[in-house]
Amino acid sequence: MRILMLGWEYPPHIAGGLGIACEGLTRALARQELEIHFIVPQLFGDEDAEHMVLQEPHRRRVPALAKQELTSEEYSLFGEDEAGGSPLRIPALLKPYWNEEDFEYYLSTRSDLKETFQQLADLGSGFFEEETESTEGGAVKKKSGYGPDIFQEIGRFTARVLQSVLPSVGTTKEYDLIHAHDWITFPAGVSLARELQIPLITHVHSLEYDRSGGHHGSERIRGIERLGVTHATKVIAVSHYTKSIIHREHSIPKEKIAVVHNGIYSKEVRNHYSTQWKGKRKVVLFLGRITIQKGPDYFVQAAKRVVEHIPEVLFVMAGTGDMLGKMIRLTHELGISENFHFTGFLKEHEVEQMFSAADLYVMPSVSEPFGISALEAIDFNTPSLISKQSGVAEVLAHSLKFDFWDRDRLSDLIINGLLHEELRKDMVLMAREELKRLRWDTAASKTRELYYDVLS
Amino acid sequence: MPSVCFYFQVHQPYRIRPFSFFESSPSADYFDESANRSIMKKVAEKCYLPTNQLLLELIHRFEGRFRISYSITGVALEQMQRYAPEVLDSFQQLVRTGCVELLGETYYHSLAGVYHRPEFLEQIKLHRDLLNELFGVSPTVFRNTELIYNDAIGEIIQDLGYKAIIAEGADDILDWRSPNFLHHLPGGSLKLLLKNYRLSDDIAFRFGDRGWKSYPLRSETFAEWIHRGSGNAEVVNLFMDYETFGEHQWDSTGIFDFLRHLPEQILAKGDWDFATPTEVADRYPARGALPVERLTSWADEKRDLTAWNGNEIQERALREVYEIHEEILRRGDRELLDISRRLQTSDHFYYMCTKWAADGDVHAYFSPYDSPYDAFIYYMNVLRHLRARLGLQGEAEHHI
Structure with a gap:
């Protein structure tokens, strides 16, 4: 079974517990003989992920073993990473680097995908735009707690994931299912699952409800979360506590939500x-x-x-x-x-x-x-x-x-x-x-x- | 003519309430009046009243041939008087039939037998006085808290003039011996009645277990198991918590029907009868000395004391309560003596048990607190408050 996983970060370059959880889960899944291709927005070259294929959109990191199995001819299809490290470009890409126009054109040929993006766009004043909130003094203040252009980044990530995965899949069925970690990857997960007609599992590590301290938080982020858990075949919650909030906040039936508690490695x-x-x-x-x-x-x-x-x-x-x-x-x-x-x-x-x-x-x-x-x-x-x-x-x-x-x-x-x-x-x-x-x-x-x- | 000897333990502790470190009222009450009342009322309704009624009927029906014994703690009797006097009435009625024996134990269901000998003697005396007052009887067989026993405890009890003591028939103590014969204290005359834990636990623990191969257990089957001892047993000691009936094993398991039909099934085989512990001690000779060096109890796999003193928080709490008690004894304040004795009840330390594995789950079931650590914290907050009432410095704070 081959799983396409979408994540936002991977150790050692992490901002919170999400990357650690992704590492722990994928290592244990690999021990159970599951093949995982894991996409994160950016790689730094010092990630230790021999147990799976860890890749950026556009690029794919080949594990040592797989590299040895390649013929020199096949190997030549890969370009060296700028840093000279092991992350390598995906082979058999029809167009290794699409520009935005190419992407727009691609989307125009996929009406079902367009619908997905339309849903995303409908959630706020513009999906790719910075979220702002007016304060009393008239000043503009970020509300999400993420970088200023988080929605742009998510948009770019979503686009790049689609660019890099869809053409490489071609007509053969390369992945059995998609497993998307947290709301940031949900747009990409939902779009891909529709396009590839394969099941989607959305894994909820945290909710906007949590991050806003039990308050309403950002309506747009909540919207993306809802999109992810609504369109998923199944939802994984990291606790019964989170399951009950997903059920309450997003009206997802409890039967659709499985609880998988995180593990821990003792060092x-x-x-x-x-x-x-x-x-x-x-x-x-x-x-x-x-x-x-x-x-x-x-x-x-x-x-x-x-x-x-x-x-x-x-x-x-x-x-x-x-x-x-x-x-x-x-x-x-x-x-x-x-x-x-x-x-x-x-x-x-x-x-x-x-x-x-x-x-x-x-x-x-x-x-x-x-x-x-x-x-x-x-x-x-x-x-x-x-x-x-x-x-x-x-x-x-x-x-x-x-x-x-x-x-x-x-x-x-x-x-x-x-x-x-x-x-x-x-x-x-x-x-x-x-x-x-x-x-x-x-x-x-x-x-x-x-x-x-x-x-x- | 072999006998079946029933002994039922009746006990309810004074549970302490979630007591705050910041409690400032000097007269604050340590005990959870409302929880203790409602638990007594609930257990009375589910267990004490219906089981007493059933056993009374059986005693009348068999005209003296069905005989049983109880050990009822002083703190349980007090709470019956206060919260459910009808329960006390029904026990008094049972004792008046002459077919029911009451055993002696510590008034406060404490571990004083292990931690404080003078206190042990005093609490035994207090309990004896209470039995005299409420039932007009003086016990002749002793039962220590949780069946805690070794040779040293046996000697104390022998010196107090008891004929016999109840103890656990732990495998490592019995070795090749059978619990179905009487033994005696080495170098002494005190007789030991040892619990047949297999047959006792069939009723107390396994009865309602749907995964058990003998589920559902019928009284015929159980009587047959007892009768198998014919020719190879003088007494089968069935010792268990009284709350087994209706509380640990719910009415819906059929436990009351089982009990209702058990006497006729046991008596169906001509040579078997029922006897109370004193009758057993009078009738049967001790077949040999039984040395018991280690402290045994009827708890857990190992039949040891680790459920009450197996971890460091339990040891700390035990050490401190006996230190404070020593000071209160010195001052002779009767009200505070009663309080520090209620705090010695073994249940408080049981709630602090953190043993892992299967045993841990059993303890969690009986605890009124969220965790053993909460039990410890509330308890230590109470001790601190008590120390302040005595004008003693909170020593703990200086140790940090």
Whole structure:
């Protein structure tokens, strides 16, 4: 079986958990002998993806094994990548690089595709345009939280995917189904599935509902999400929590949505930071984007009460986001700035050091489809306090859970977590046992079953 | 003439309420009055009242040949008095038939037998006094919390003058021996009645299990299993939680019909009868000494104490409650003594059990809290509040 996957990012060049989840899932699927062609908007040359064909639109990266099987004549059909790396152009392209006019012409010959794009265009003032929102002062402010031209980028990505995949398919059936990760890839997924007449699985890792902290968010993004889950043959949600929101927000019948919890890889090397970082002060960690979705203000409010009882505690807010400045001001207003340390954006090894240094990890998300960081913390012997409004709460029994708005309870849990080493130790010990059950292989098996299900 | 010996455990703890670290009222109540009331009322309705009624009918019907025993904790009796007096009435009615024996145990269903000997003796005495007051009886056979037993506990109970003690027939303790004969404390005269866990658990755990090969279990079949012991058994000890009937095994499983027909099936074979623990101890000789070094219980696969003290949070909570209790004993405050004894009830530590695998699920079923960690946190918040009432510094804060 050959799967065409569409994603937005791939490690090590990632902005969030999506790339990590895509890597974990595809590696485990490859072990179950599924062939995956994975398209991301851009490759940097240092991706480690020998288990599948990882490609940019236009370009296709050939795994080492496949390369050896090529004759020199075939190999000459590939052009070298600018960087001289292994990403190679797709062979047998009728037109390796279409310009926009070519693309427009192509679309004009495909009325069904045009309809899809029309639907996309109808969702807002213009699908390829920047989303803006007027504020009271008349200034123009971005609302989506993504780059200024996110919709243009999605449009370009969609166009390029169609350009590169459709001509290469020709008349033979190259792919059995399409698996699209998150809303950004849904337009491409929906268009391709229609064109190729194959099943589409849309995989929901997060929703606009989550990112806007349980509010309405961007109407246009919600529209694209709805398009993706409506046109999909089946939908994968990363948690029962997310499934219920998809059902509620987009009126998708529950039978159409399968829950596949993310897995996690334990990395053995992760402990060696502990000794050099553990200081005398107890450290309570918030790590993630400092945005409304992640509930940073609840963290600061809870900290205020903790400091009253444990004055020497140190709260670390690691990460950046549009609420960072507000949070810094809030710690001053509450008179607890001495107890706070803001790190800004952290690189991967710094994240690991931060987890190692922490005594407790707090994830007060207002709405969190999964929340894999709560599992990563366990690898560094740091127990997790997680909001009940998260998917990870479904799989991590050995954690402490709270409603994100319940600041009294959160501060109670933090205080008890700091006071009782026995509690921290047992939580980590038992959570490690739980993580053993939460493998990517389990997620891949469920996904594979779903593939056979939609193809039968 | 072999006997079937029924003993049913009746116990309800005072569950503590989700207690906040920030609770500032000095007179705050630690116990969840409304949960405890509603659970007592629910169990009374589903189990205590219908089962008592059924057993009373059976006792009358068999005119003294059907005999049973109970161990009812002091905290359960208190809650019956307070929330369901009709349940206490029906137990008193049963005891008046003369076919029902009551066993002695710790008033608070505590682990004092393991952690605090003077307290153990005191709680046994309190329970004995309560049985005297409510039922006019003095127990002659002892049952320790969760059937926790070893030689050291046996010696204490022997010294108190009991004839016999109830214990688990754990495989590693019995070795080649059979639980279907009486044994005695090495170097002593205290007799040991050992639970036949296979036959007991057929009723208590497997009865309603649709995946079990013997499902649905009929009373004829079960009686046949008992009768197989003929010639090779003097007593078959069927020990279980009373809540098995109607609460753990719902009415819909047919458990009441099973119980209704069991006595006639057992008695159908001429030489079998029913006897209470004291009658068993009087009638049958001990066939040998049974040394028990390790602490045993009737819980989990290993029949050990790890469900109550197997992890560090449980150890911490146990250590602190006995420290505080020691201080309260020194001051002799009766109200606080009652509180710190209620906090010693084993269930509080059971709720903190985090053992993984199959056993963990069983514990989750009986817990009123979201997680074992919540159980620990509420408990420690209560201890902290209690320490503040005593004017003791919260030592924990200094350790951080």
